[in-house]
Amino acid sequence: MSLVKRHIAQRFDQAANSYDQYAVIQYQIAKALFELCDPWYETVVDLGAGSGFMANLMQVNYPNIILLDISYQLLSLTNEFHQQKIQGDFEKLPIIDKATNAIVSNMALQWSDNVIKSLSECHRVLKDEGHLYLSMPIEGTFCELHQACEHVGANVKQFLGLGDITALLEQNGFEIVLSQQDYWQACFQNLRHLLKSIKATGVSYTPSTVNKTLRGKYFLRDIEYFYQALRTVQGLLPLTYQIGFIKAVKR
Numbered sequence: 001m002s003l004v005k006r007h008i009a010q011r012f013d014q015a016a017n018s019y020d021q022y023a024v025i026q027y028q029i030a031k032a033l034f035e036l037c038d039p040w041y042e043t044v045v046d047l048g049a050g051s052g053f054m055a056n057l058m059q060v061n062y063p064n065i066i067l068l069d070i071s072y073q074l075l076s077l078t079n080e081f082h083q084q085k086i087q088g089d090f091e092k093l094p095i096i097d098k099a100t101n102a103i104v105s106n107m108a109l110q111w112s113d114n115v116i117k118s119l120s121e122c123h124r125v126l127k128d129e130g131h132l133y134l135s136m137p138i139e140g141t142f143c144e145l146h147q148a149c150e151h152v153g154a155n156v157k158q159f160l161g162l163g164d165i166t167a168l169l170e171q172n173g174f175e176i177v178l179s180q181q182d183y184w185q186a187c188f189q190n191l192r193h194l195l196k197s198i199k200a201t202g203v204s205y206t207p208s209t210v211n212k213t214l215r216g217k218y219f220l221r222d223i224e225y226f227y228q229a230l231r232t233v234q235g236l237l238p239l240t241y242q243i244g245f246i247k248a249v250k251r
Contacts, residue, residue, distance in 0.1 A: 005070065005089060005113070012050075012071035015200055019074060020051050022200035025184050029243055030054045030106045033135040036178065036247055037061075041101040045125065047090065048108020052078030058104065066100065068093070070111070090118040095125045102131045107243075110136050110159060119172040126250045132174060133247050138162050138181060140242035144230050145194075148223040162244040174248035181244050187236035191224040194237050 012019075034057045041062050046055045049067035051074050058065055059081060066084045069075050075085045088094045090112045103122050112118040122132055139161040149156045166176050188194040227237055 009070045009072075012069075013073040016051070016071065016073035016077060018200040020053070020077075022197050023050075023053075025186055025241055026050075026107050026201065027053050028184060029135050029241070030057060032182065032243075033104065033106050033133060033245060034058065036245060037102070037104060037133055038131065041131075043100045043102075045095065045100045045103045047103050047105035047122070048111070049078065049085075050074045050108070052082060054104060054106045055079070055082055066095070068095075069108075091121060093121045093125055097124055098127045098130075099125050100130065101127055102133065104133045106135050107137065109134060115160070115165075116168055116172065119168055119174070123173045123250055128250060130250045131177075131247060132169075132250070134165070134245070136160075136165060136244050136246075138165070138242050138244040140183075141240065143240050143242075144227065144238055145223075147230075148226045151226045152219060152222045154219075159242075162246075165244060166246060166248075169246065169248050173251055175251045176246065176248050178245070178247040181242060183243065184241045186239045186241070187232060187234070188239065189236065191220065191227055191237060194239055197239070 030053055034054070039061055043064045044058060044062045045066045045068060046058065047068055049055055049069045052067060055065050055067050056079060065082060066086065067075060067078055067082050068086045068088050070087065070089060072087045075087060078085060086094055090109065091114050103126060109115060109118060126132065137159050139159050141159050146156050162179060162181050166179050169176060186197065188197065230238060232238055
């Protein structure tokens with residue numbers, strides 16, 4: 001596992017005990033993704049299973065679910081009902097060729113260093129005509145935080161657009177069956193609570209281009225000052241998630 005991937009795994013390991021408490025949006029998105037899934041598959045891989053709430057939704061319909069995540073600590077929190085748990089890398093799945101009827105991945109694939117390689121691996125382990133279900137944050141996610149960071153001179157990485165993701169899928173041997181987007185918005189009393197909600201679900205959101213000196217109290221102060229203009233009518237700070245939902249079939 002590369003240094004970057006070990007760092008990602010470590011972040012999620014550290015966030016494991018707080019993850020479910022703060023992953024309210026992620027759970028709502030999981031339910032929306034589950035509603036798009038066909039009602040029966042013999043074998044399903046939950047890619048980026050986390051603490052298992054997607055697998056918990058699926059266990060009623062699917063008799064054989066394989067939970068895979070980069071974080072050992074998150075997998076250790078999953079329901080004992082789930083017996084097949086694998087700590088693994090999206091870009092080198094420890095699963096044999098054509099092993100599963102479907103892959104379901106909720107809010108996980110964006111963590112891949114190489115999305116093309118991850119999609120190629122999904123194609124490899126799916127049986128012929130197998131289905132891939134994805135929910136991913138797309139362009140526009142955290143738009144308020146992006147605006148605030150850019151206002152203080154920080155360049156921040158943008159998420160892929162929905163069209164970019166579907167194009168990558170088609171390049172890797174998938175046919176798009178469904179592609180749609182929706183949004184969720186969380187609201188917070190202050191910037192500290194907003195940033196804590198992100199960190200507590202394993203996300204590290206410190207723009208890499210910002211000088212270390214600026215990452216201190218003045219940097220956060222300036223972001224919070226800009227954010228005040230974005231408060232809702234209820235006086236809360238918004239954080240928007242733009243989510244792409246995709247169903248694709250292996251060709």
